Amino acid sequence: MAAELLEVIMPPVFAAVGAYGQKVLSTAEDEAAGATVRLGQQLLSRLRRTRSRTDTDTSGLDAAVVDVAANPDDADFQGALRAQVKKALAGDDPELTRDLLALFDRAGISVSASGRGAVAVRQNDGIVSTGEGATNTINRK
16 A cells, blocks of 8 residues: 555645745645645655654655755656655554545545555556556657
8 A cells, every 4th residue: 555655645745845845844734725735745744743753764854855845857856755755654554544545535535546456546647557567658749
């Protein structure tokens, strides 16, 4: 479930960082913020609380947010932030998973994936392939 959750978490997290920059780490919810941005803020806040509670340093997550805020279109920095979120999800903490799914539920977003090769996707700009040995090609013009 952590891999599927990661795929759904990253778009709102990137939206929040894009809208608020590094202030997303401390800015209170803003009523004027869009639903996706607000969800991204809440997700980051919950991930940071988990890392703090388990005595795991949140500075890597915070630094990755600052880097993406300063370089919003840089895929390398986005990948580093994704890796930090992945680390936060790696513990398979049922409370964290429940809390994150509850945030999506309150935002009106349903997340579900089950069984071998199942994929939960909210937005996709490319190929989702779960077949073994599949060859995929995207031709964009």
